[in-house]
Amino acid sequence: MSLAVGGAAAAQAVTTQSNFNTNVPRFQQSHYWEYQNKTTSSASEVRFSSIGGGYTMNVKAQNGANGNQYSEQTAISTGSTRSIPNSTPSGTATRLIVTNNTWTTVQVNVTGWFKTN
Numbered sequence: 001m002s003l004a005v006g007g008a009a010a011a012q013a014v015t016t017q018s019n020f021n022t023n024v025p026r027f028q029q030s031h032y033w034e035y036q037n038k039t040t041s042s043a044s045e046v047r048f049s050s051i052g053g054g055y056t057m058n059v060k061a062q063n064g065a066n067g068n069q070y071s072e073q074t075a076i077s078t079g080s081t082r083s084i085p086n087s088t089p090s091g092t093a094t095r096l097i098v099t100n101n102t103w104t105t106v107q108v109n110v111t112g113w114f115k116t117n
Contacts, residue, residue, distance in 0.1 A: 017047075017113035024057065024110055028102045033114065035064050035093040038086065042117040044096060047081040052109040054078075055100055061086035061116070064093030086116065 024031045044061050051057060060072035061084050071085040088094035094116050100108050 017115050019111075019113050021111045022109070023107040024098050024100050026100070026104050026106050026108075028058075028099045028104070031098045033096045033098070035095045036116040038088045038090050038092055038094045038116055040117045041090060042086075044084040044086040044094070044114065044116045045081060046076070046084055046096060046098075046114040047112045048076055048078055048110055049112040050110065051078045053106070055104055055108045057108075057110060058099045058101075059084050060097050061088065062095050062097055063088040064095060069097070 018034075018036075020033070022031065046059050048057060056075045056077050058072050058074045059076060059082065061070045062068070063070075065088075068087075070087055073082050073084055076082050084096060086094060096114055096116065098110070
């Protein structure tokens with residue numbers, strides 16, 4: 001499955017992994033992944049297969065209906081699979097937001113997979 005970055009994309013039910021290979025902006029600017037309809041009450045998941053330059057990433061989920069953002073998971077490193085708290089109700093669009101650390105002065109390439117459930 002391909003990853004739409006930025007812009008609007010049709011929401012779809014995703015309980016399988018969506019692969020990504022993208023650059024996360026510098027200075028902790030947000031990188032938004034596509035909206036997907038939440039189909040379960042489970043947490044979302046993300047795995048970073050590689051993170052350029054030895055940096056770490058931060059990830060949180062966002063409810064597409066009301067903009068609520070949930071608990072951010074920080075300092076996620078290469079090779080880590082993390083559960084991302086996501087209280088978005090089933091049937092509602094949700095997405096993951098990825099940032100690096102405040103003083104990261106370069107874009108950081110990341111690869112891996114995510115699923116919003």
